Amino acid sequence: MLHQMTSTPTADDGLPPTLESTPPAEVDITVDLLRALLSDQHPDLADRELTVAANGWDNVIVRIGADLLARLPRRRLAASLVLHEQRWLPGLAEGLPISVPSPVREGRPGLGYPWAWSICPWFDGDMAADVALADPSREADRLGSFLHALHRPAPADAPSNPYRDVPVTALLPRIRDNLERLGPGRDHLAELVDELAPTPAWHGPPVWVHGDLHAANLLVTDDRISTVLDFGDLTSGDPAVDLAVAWMLFDADARRRFRTAAGGGEPVDDATWDRARLWAVHLGLNFLLHSADSERFARMGDRLLRAVTGP
Template identity: 50%
Template sequence: MTAPVAEIDVNLDLVARLLRAQQPDLADRPLRLVANGWDNTIVRLGDDLCVRLPRRQVAVQLLVNEQRWLPTIATHLPLSVPTPVRLGVPGEGYPWPWSVCRWFEGEIASMVPVVERRAVAAELAEFMNRLHVPAPDDAPANPVRGVPLVVRDEQIQDRLTSGKLDREDELRDLWDELRAAPEWTGPKVWLHGDPHPANLVLRGQPATLAAVLDFGDLTAGDPATDLAAAWLVFDAEGRAAFRAGIEADEATWRRARAWALAIGTAIAVFADIHPGLADAGEHAINQVLSAD
């Protein structure tokens, strides 16, 4: 497997030209390439801002969703999120919208020892509780997040028989058990959609949760998708602290474990492309297979 090829070469010269044309008051700030991700390029802009630009057409609507909805959602959240502070439009040969967002100082949780992440379990639980409120009918649709587990079954079964994962037999048996959990019958609630540790910024010692990043998978549906963080981010002790702060019944908790299996195995399968997440994938698999 290889990462998708960029459809647009996003380089510092292009970003500088876009800023001069559309945000001239920011144009004199130094630029530094931070990441060429799966879907977006991130360029740091001075000390406190960054520029987020899609590098593939498929990512454009995800960025538009963030631009439209995060300013509203952020008003009832207890933590910082990457709400755009400036909106960019096509120009200078670049065909898509783009955003200027705040830069959050801290350390990505996937790079922090698991025992130190326990300190943020209650904060993350409160964030989830505040995020998971009923969403409007025109909330962004997402075919792979917030949906009934049966919708994901074929894809997950293919992944668990691919030969690319360790302990596939155990994972397949567990998936078959967990996907039988009763479906969510409550209202569709707002979801982050991708609650793995690389999307959390921690700060200080003991750690506090400084920000939750990357709302590209933003959608509405079953809150169990986001509660997968219990296994993706924490160990058993941290998970217990997280659950103590979560408003979820047993069926939702079972579905959350299934979502952790789904997201964790995806991370593991793509570990060669995103080596920084290799440990996160292994951690997730070990946690979902542990007695719980």
């Protein structure tokens, strides 16, 4: 079983109308490099077995022994995201009912590696994108309660994210352009986008949002969602961006339970739910447009766009 933090590509401006693959790394991250960094900064861990577990869009994940991992940015664009996790996630984790990989140690630039990096707990499990939930209604309650706990008011100096802390209606030109790029046969999606376009914006205070909550960033252990991964896109804003996960995981009945749990016992209001559905369209399109080297994301995108046009 694998613990992997999977970042979703967030910007598609300027991409050609084809499926896109993982961008090249700007730094060559190897086991030898990490061992040297550990020897220099965390020598008590330097003799442990090291294994590359994932090489994603933003980070390389290297397992350190049985219970830890190193998370090292592979692109400059991701370097600041690690700093956000180091600053904010330990405090947020204290009030959350599902485990999160809060950093337990910090790494500094050194030995030719240019950015901060983190050491986090290793969690065993299977990605929710790859396994069926044994009890979707129960997990809808649990994940909804997790988001209700996370979506607390955020401070003024919370990190910003130009792809997630914007009104989803501001993304309508991109959404429509992405529909065109996918080709014909998407009339039902275009009609849904037109239906959701007038949805009112979020007028509440900015709340903490995960920003990249999808089925490949959830681990399942013993038939339960056990860990919420990858807070690199942590930001503040409209909770609707996280609520889009409802269409990635649940059928209509479980989505209703999720909506009530995420609202703290009362269903999330209609406008927020409609914005979440529009976010789901946006994310589903991005999954498909960036899935050239990921069967998992292609599958996730197809499932999401099917669900979001259903009941």
